[in-house]
Amino acid sequence: MYNVKSITEDLYWVGANDRRISLFESVYPVPSGVSYNSYLLMDEKTVLLDTVDKSVCHQFIENVEHLLGDRTLDYMIINHMEPDHCAEIETIVRLYPEVKIVCNAKTQTMIKQFFNFEFSDGQYLLVKEGDTLNTGKHNLTFLFAPMVHWPEVMVTYDTVDKILFSADAFGTFGTVDGSIFADEVDFDHRYMDEARRYYTNIVGKYGMQVQALLKKASGVEISMICPLHGYVWRKDLGKFIDKYQKWSTYTPEINSVLVVYASVYGGTQNAAEIFAGKLAQNGVKDVKIYDVSVTHPSYIVADAFKYSHIVFASTTYNNGIFVNMENLLHDIVAHNLQNRKVGIIENGSWAPVSGKLMSELILKMKNTEIIGSPVSLKSAVNKDKHEELENFAKSIVATMKGE
Ligand code: FEO
Helix, strand or coil, X not given: CCCCEECCCCEEECCEEECCCCEECCCXXXXXCEEECCEEEECCCEXXXXXXXXXXXXXXXXXHHHHHCCCCCCEEECCCCCHHHHCCHHHHHHHCCCCEEEECHHHHHHHHHHCCCCCCHHHEEECCCCXXXXXXXXXXXXXXXXXXXXXXXXXXXXXXXXXXXXXXXXXXXXXXXXXXXXXXXXXXXXXXXXXXXXXXXXXXXXXXXXXXXXXXHHCCXXXXXXXXXXXXXXXXXXXXXXXXXXXXXXXXXXXEEXXXXXXXXXXXXXXXXXXXXXXXXXXXXXXXXXXXXXXXHHHHHHHHHHEEEEEEEEEEECCEECHHHHHHHHHHHHCCCCCCEEEEEEECCCCCCHHHHHHHHHCCCCCCEEXXXXXXXXXXXXXXXXXXXXXXXXXXXXHHCCC
């Protein structure tokens, strides 16, 4: 049965939730599921904005058919060609053969790559930056947003209702439960961490490109943001946009320390716990500790974007960095995190090398400083090292005070 959500008097959410997906993009756990948002504008012309993932195709088609009824679909705008949004293009064209696909040239190339189905060239309405489509009461303008999150991405701006259809930007992991509006759920408590994890892992690498989109968006009045995942924003837009400003400029949200450790028999964990305790004793609030063997790296990447300081503690393994820690560091570097202060604790029972090797990876991060020399443990924390961890904590605290 159809399940549509009304957004304005002529705009509807026709997407669907997936709570059974285990790994988004085959990488990221989504314990709260994910929504695939598609929007249908019922103007003098009917306009579908993006489709959905194939996992929810049945619900999506029911929604579209219900709203259209006897009407046909005039336009299908494709803002983003990743298959979690474009999977149902072919189905839509089969159902509504007269539909015009509104997209840019890069998108058209990708449609031909992803689909064997023969779309006629006359099926396409190719648009360039700033082009406008009038649909009756509404004027839709297309603004290109390359690499947010793929090169073909554009966003669509309704100049009449001031609605930004923002593609992946301003999305979140997690389903939309009941309401479609962010102001009707406790977004800060239920979704903000997942919004951060979504942003940092999916588009975190492309801060500069997100900045370019934010600059374009700042030039127009926006009353509502309709992303491709998660809730629609119509209140407190500034709050979420401010988060995007911070995330896309790699600016920490809090002045505190994230401690991430890899420990095989507990010695390195013990050091991390003692060190975190020393931080707290020296006044640092909100210290957070992760065991890299337990927590999926996407959560740690997200908090690495949040915290100003990160301390990595790893045992030496196969004359290298413990593998989960090595993978995490590669992941953090790949996501282009920068502007951080970092501390290192290494361990190794006969030849500790993880500190030096971690430093090499960390120094690939722009504008990132390693504080002091790595604390080097042999197997476990002895009395001398206890004191060294105390001093190390104090030197981290000093940098937090700008000393
Ligand atoms: Fe939600 Fe880049 O796709």
